[in-house]
């Protein structure tokens with residue numbers, strides 16, 4: 001349900017008279033006078049990543065990450081969103097199964113929060129687990145817009161029953177700062193399991209040959225990195241005791257990057273992906289997270305010392321992407337030891353014998369990069385077509401109750417974090433292998449690889465699919481589904 005700004009102003013205008021009985025009666029005839037459960041204020045502010053690295057960016061409630069919002073599954077919430085900036089904004093409730101008009105994507109018909117205005121939204125949070133909220137505006141070539149800013153915050157939706165069944169939990173929001181354009185970039189090619197497919201490489205090479213511009217298109221790089229708004233070594237360490245089991249909820253809030261995370265001498269037991277419990281709680285030496293992915297993992301503290309939990313890339317870690325873990329009774333300089341290479345394979349968290357339900361229909365997508373085709377920016381096409389932000393035309397019509405299989409073929413060397421709005425999906429094929437039982441809302445698709453996932457059309461309304469890499473979604477990599 002959406003309460004528009006005009007109605008809201010009407011209802012709050014009645015507030016000063018609320019004491020008088022006649023006025024109360026009149027107020028009841030119009031919009032109900034309720035106080036919002038939560039209030040988010042979008043405004044520019046400063047983040048002290050370190051005493052000598054203070055950045056100015058757009059924030060929620062003046063902080064980074066934005067406040068942790070704890071919802072109860074199935075319990076309606078009312079949220080006021082104030083926009084103190086000069087440009088329209090959108091807050092997207094990532095990973096939730098809610099109506100299109102409050103989901104926060106303009107492509108689905110959600111209204112913008114006007115500059116220096118506000119919107120009141122209300123929805124019933126679901127499903128339980130680790131979600132998040134972030135801006136959904138297009139940034140294009142403006143690195144002060146969209147997810148390049150500090151507009152990201154964690155959401156935890158408590159289950160209806162047995163909330164908080166853990167000893168201790170820590171939320172970690174991974175984020176980069178001081179973005180700048182470069183020609184070409186360094187993709188983490190060692191991240192994912194699976195091998196490149198020859199036919200897709202050939203398709204990619206053909207697209208490169210056709211490109212009129214032979215120089216590489218723009219990519220975005222960053223100068224500064226932080227976990228929970230602090231560069232490695234700044235702020236308080238995570239203080240632990242030997243034998244403690246700590247549940248980490250890790251969010252990659254990057255606009256464009258794939259991240260890794262390791263804790264020297266420790267391993268992660270993955271219990272949930274994108275907030276959804278996994279069938280197999282596999283133990284892994286390190287985590288890989290695509291843009292907008294979440295991993296919930298338990299670390300057993302059994303290797304006393306002072307350690308760095310950080311990114312495998314020395315450059316990124318040395319410029320802030322890490323946090324110190326300090327055992328009780330231990331002091332001194334935090335140590336880093338690089339774990340052995342490990343390729344991320346979603347299927348290890350799936351059901352032991354993979355037997356996904358058969359889909360009613362399969363839709364295939366071939367993803368091609370048109371090198372530097374848009375004024376130096378790469379353009380992305382799905383089945384030969386780039387999404388038009390002007391017409392925002394739905395490309396696929398789906399029918400309620402049907403199970404759809406989406407099959408993606410990546411004819412580029414980039415890793416794409418594919419995201420479907422308002423629906424969860426089940427991975428059915430990754431890195432050339434069948435799988436089942438892993439429920440997600442973002443999945444990384446490796447360079448020149450394929451991935452398949454199924455979703456059930458059970459939440460009517462316009463539904464956006466896109467790559468979560470801001471530079472990809474802004475330059476064509478989107479598709480809109482509509483219900484029949």
Ligand SMILES: [Cu+2]
Nearest residue numbers: 416467469472
């Ligand atoms: Cu992408």
